Amino acid sequence: MKTVLITGCSSGYGLETARHFLAQGWNVVATMRTPQADALPASERLRILVLDVTRPESIKHALVQAGPIDVLVNNAGIGLFGSFEATPMATVREVFETNTFGTMALCQAIIPHFRERGAGSIVNVTSSATLAPFPLVAAYTASKTAVEGFTASLAHELKAFGVRVKLVEPGYGPSTQFTTNGQQRMQGLIPPPYEAFAHSVFAGFADLAAVTQASDVAEAIWLAANDRSERLHYAAGADAVALSLRRGVA
Template identity: 70%
Template structure:
């Protein structure tokens, strides 16, 4: 029976991925900044742990409490919509702290056990903004694109140790809490000069029929975890799959 540690399980992709792996018979360590009882089933195969991926002490405590794991799913992330011109650099750094440096720090925390064991898999969840440019998400795109390059390079250096590295790239998920979780952070990021352009972009997103669900992402992560081939990129969602075919 294998064990997976998943970051960012309080809602959306992480929560559904935890449910999916548990349903498949795995031991699941579901982490979130503030563990919430009741969002996942009570089970001997499921453990909730507090984890803030921006805090080294929190990472060390969670990894120690988790014990040996077979798969790390780096899912925790922050969203950001807004004109880059109006985005404070403090906000940009906040996005990078979680989306980029948090993922790197988690990888660094578990790789010693993977390397020593000569087995293990790291799955980084990014976004299809890395496949096709999208306006009003420049800082967010930068944070996710950095992880794509990081993952591609890391896969090469870990191959001699039989440690796998993969990317799951979700598309646009309107039913997640991406916007709600970042509402306060996004206040004032659409100045008047950008308003007409932003309204057109938001209208276009509202008219999309091919989108990504949390179930799509959970299934893609599961597929990546089970796939023994050298495939690196796993688009998740109908829109993501369509984009990947055109890149």
């Protein structure tokens, strides 16, 4: 029976991915900054652990508690929507600490264990913002694009050791808490000169015919985790799939 460790399981994609792997009979280590015992159905194959990906000691402690794992899913992330002009660099750094450096830190911590075993999979979750430019998410897109380049290089680096590295690129998911979780962070990021433009962008999102559901992402992560081929990109959601086909990375 295989074991997966998933970060960012308190809601959205991480929560649904944990449910999906449990349904497939896997052992699941669901990690969260603030554990919620009732977030997932009770199971002898489930453990919920505290993990803050921005803190090295938290990473070390969580991996010791988790024990041997077969798949690492780097899903934890924070959102940011607003004009780059109005975004403090401290906020940009906060986004990178979780989305980029947190992902890198988890990878660096687990790689020795996978390398020594000659097996293991790392699945890094980014965004369809890396597949096509979107306005008012410049800093967020930069944090996810950095992960794309990092992952592509790491896949080559670890191939010789039998370790697979994958990218899952979710589309626009209105059912997630992307905006809700980042409201405080986003205060003041749409100054008056940008208000009309921002309203037009919001209206465009509201009119989208195809969006991404959490189940789409969970299924893509499941596929990536079990795919032994050299495929790197896995678009998740109808909108992301359309963008990836347009870009030729599906």
